[in-house]
Amino acid sequence: MTVRLADAGDHIVLKPCIHDYQVNCGNCRLNSICLPLALESDDIEQLDNIIQRSKPLQKSQHLYREGDEFKSVFAVRSGAMKAYKTTDDGREQVTGFYFPGEILGMDGISNNLHASSAKALETAAVCEIPFTSLEKLSAMMPTLQRHFFQLMSREITADQQLITLLSKNSADERVASLMLSISTRNSKRKLSATQFRLPMSRVDIGNYLGLTVETVSRVFSRMQKLEILRVDNKEIKILDVQGLQKMANVGD
Amino acid sequence: MTVRLADAGDHIVLKPCIHDYQVNCGNCRLNSICLPLALESDDIEQLDNIIQRSKPLQKSQHLYREGDEFKSVFAVRSGAMKAYKTTDDGREQVTGFYFPGEILGMDGISNNLHASSAKALETAAVCEIPFTSLEKLSAMMPTLQRHFFQLMSREITADQQLITLLSKNSADERVASLMLSISTRNSKRKLSATQFRLPMSRVDIGNYLGLTVETVSRVFSRMQKLEILRVDNKEIKILDVQGLQKMANVGD
DNA sequence: GAACTACCTTGACTCAAATCAAGGCTGCAT
């Protein structure tokens, strides 16, 4: 059975081969997420000039690796990315999933080395923002400087959310929270909040949430039995948002 | 039995009532940790001018609370602080411990509201750095701007370390890692790396590491039995650094 | 210095998630 991916027509199509190289920040339909600046059009043009748009990454291709020299941060334009660290004993800790309009790579600033690796979960296009140019432009444009401080701060609060989730919540609550997070982020980019395709594997979800694959799989089965979700491999349909919120144990 | 607190004379005395209000950034002995800038003395003076030094906080007094308006970031001058969030069901998640020279409050930038609360673990003095002034100064001083980006990035990598610890490591490994982290940070400020007094309670340690008090206590007992640490309430003496590293399971 | 409180430790028991094991799907390559 086939499921429609998006309910909002052709806003952002998560299929390969539709990557518009001519897009610029001024007309990018993600700029309300990516750069919610009250930028003067002149400012946008300056920003646009420093941004490099390269050819799309294929699934499982790396954007950068832990230890690489840090030169740029990246905005996801289409597709999805994961950031992860490899622990001393070789296991993988996923530190974040990044969807269109979201920025990654900021952990590399502190040491001029990327502190994590970034890999495409599916065919993905990114905008590269060279950091030295961004710094110079920030010094000249107070709103941009402010905005970038805010982006970094948001990464910190997101990490703290995850810390709390890992430290205090059960397997059910963790998976439910992730589903709600993806749902919310989808609706921000005008995609369906209730129906979507997960770009990551169960292993990735487990590595993000501090759970094993088996546990993630069991939670999905449980949610399906409770008629909170319909799960068909990577296709997710949220049947009962309130039930999901209750399962996530989030205060509302 | 009494234990000397510091091995380096009167560098930083963790006892109350020795707080020098006349300190400025130029002569502060923490500036190699707090602001490792190759700042011109003129630059230091400008920075110094925006920094406010208020009277010390008493133990368990709040510096700010979750939801307060964000106005400033803070540098710890003496004592120790903890940052924490309260979960929807009233439990506490400690997101970080902050020692002299370390900066806290950066999670408030994203929403202009503090995303966590900060409380003194013992009598503590802080330097308040008003954020709007810092922004203005950053736009004028590239090294300061760069430095502040790096500080925020460091907070991100620290959070990612904690995420990995919570997600992948056993109780033994978590407690051992925290002891090593405190040891390292102590030696950076010329204090003993092997002997120190924990400013936080077992409950705080548990809330930071995602463990219960009982588990933290049992780990300390185990470490003592293995002659890795000597634990006398809050006094810690590391007897076997290599054993501790092995227990933390950190690659070297 | 007695009493109180907050903090810490230890033991016995329980339970949620990990581990171990096996089998089923899916989609790609031949």
Next chain:
DNA sequence: ATGCAGCCTTGATTTGAGTCAAGGTAGTTC
């Protein structure tokens, strides 16, 4: 179409940390 490899699911069993319970210790107040 067939075979293969990676991914996902389900069941049985184990285990590390949580929970419950009780008692000890240190520091503070009166």
